[in-house]
Each structure stands twice: as structure tokens, then as C-alpha cells.
Amino acid sequence: MCHTPNMEAEGDARDADETLAELVTSLARRMRREWRAAGGADGGPPPAEARALTIVMHRDGVRPGALAHRLRISPRSATDVVDALEARGLVAREADPSDRRACLVRPTPRGRVAFAALRRDRHARADALFSVLTPDERATLESLLRRVVDQPGDAPAPP
Numbered sequence: 542m543c544h545t546p547n548m549e550a551e552g553d554a555r556d557a558d559e560t561l562a563e564l565v566t567s568l569a570r571r572m573r574r575e576w577r578a579a580g581g582a583d584g585g586p587p588p589a590e591a592r593a594l595t596i597v598m599h600r601d602g603v604r605p606g607a608l609a610h611r612l613r614i615s616p617r618s619a620t621d622v623v624d625a626l627e628a629r630g631l632v633a634r635e636a637d638p639s640d641r642r643a644c645l646v647r648p649t650p651r652g653r654v655a656f657a658a659l660r661r662d663r664h665a666r667a668d669a670l671f672s673v674l675t676p677d678e679r680a681t682l683e684s685l686l687r688r689v690v691d692q693p694g695d696a697p698a699p700p
Contacts, residue, residue: 575666586629589614591659593622594648597632598656602645604637631655 573588586594589612596611597603603611609619623646626632631652637643648656671679 572666572670575670576663585655585659585662586626586631590622590626590629590631593619594626594631594652594656594659597626597646597648598653602635602637602647604643604645608646626652629655 576588576591585591592612593608596608605619605623606616608623609616612619612622614622623632623634626646627634629651630649632646633649634644635647637645671682674682
């Protein structure tokens with residue numbers, strides 16, 4: 542079990558069994574709730590669509606199957622996400638010039654504007670959430686999380 546450092550020594554009132562993974566999951570849920578609430582208020586895309594739009598924005602056209610892989614969802618679910626983004630006018634499907642049978646998903650001008658707004662909002666919310674940390678603490682946390690997220694493959698199985 543991976544406990545947070547000095548949790549019990551500091552006399553923290555939190556559950557001593559709360560693991561690092563549970564803390565990260567709790568933080569991710571909190572961020573999703575806040576982003577979902579903000580998206581609902583201003584008409585922005587829900588979290589799954591926002592993640593898909595982010596991937597589309599960072600590629601020069603992406604096939605729906607590759608999008609599904611990146612999102613770690615089924616190809617059918619990716620089709621639903623692309624359909625929803627397309628209905629909002631944020632992406633368009635285009636023929637893949639290298640394979641007539643396939644299509645590429647590309648952002649529309651409206652999608653680029655929506656992505657810029659989404660990005661500004663998420664950065665502002667993250668800044669507010671992490672404002673309890675010093676700049677050095679934030680940099681350390683980002684570096685550590687990036688190292689965990691960027692490791693190849695699945696995490697090793699516990700002993």
C-alpha cells in the first residue's frame with residue numbers, strides 16, 4: 542500500500558488508509574465535477590468530448606480508431622464522441638487522402654475557438670485549485686505526475 546508521507550506522524554485526521562492512488566482519483570473526480578459544471582453553464586463540451594477535441598487539436602487529422610485508442614475507449618464510443626462534436630460544429634470528418642475508405646477528424650474554425658476557450662477556463666480552474674501550493678511545489682508535483690503518466694505500458698502488477 543502506498544501511503545502519503547508522514548500522514549500518521551502529523552496527526553492528520555484523514556483516514557490513514559487513504560492511498561496515493563485514492564488521493565489522485567479524488568482530485569481527478571473533483572476536477573471533472575468542476576469542469577463538467579462549468580461546461581454545463583456556458584455550453585462547452587462535456588469532459589469526454591473536451592478530451593477528444595484536445596487530441597484532435599494536437600494532430601493534423603486523426604482517424605476515429607486512433608482517437609478511440611488515445612481515449613482508451615471502444616471504437617463505437619469514439620464514433621459517438623465524434624458524432625457529438627460534429628453536431629456541435631467543433632469537428633468535421635474528411636476523407637483520408639491515404640485511404641479512401643477511412644476518414645480523418647479535423648477541428649473546424651468553431652472548434653478551434655471552443656478549444657481556446659476551454660483551455661483558458663481549465664488553466665484558470667487549475668490555477669485556482671493548485672493555488673495552495675508554492676510555485677516550486679507545483680513544479681515538483683507536475684514533474685512527478687508527468688513521470689508516472691508518461692511511463693510506457695501498463696503499471697506493473699502488485700506483488
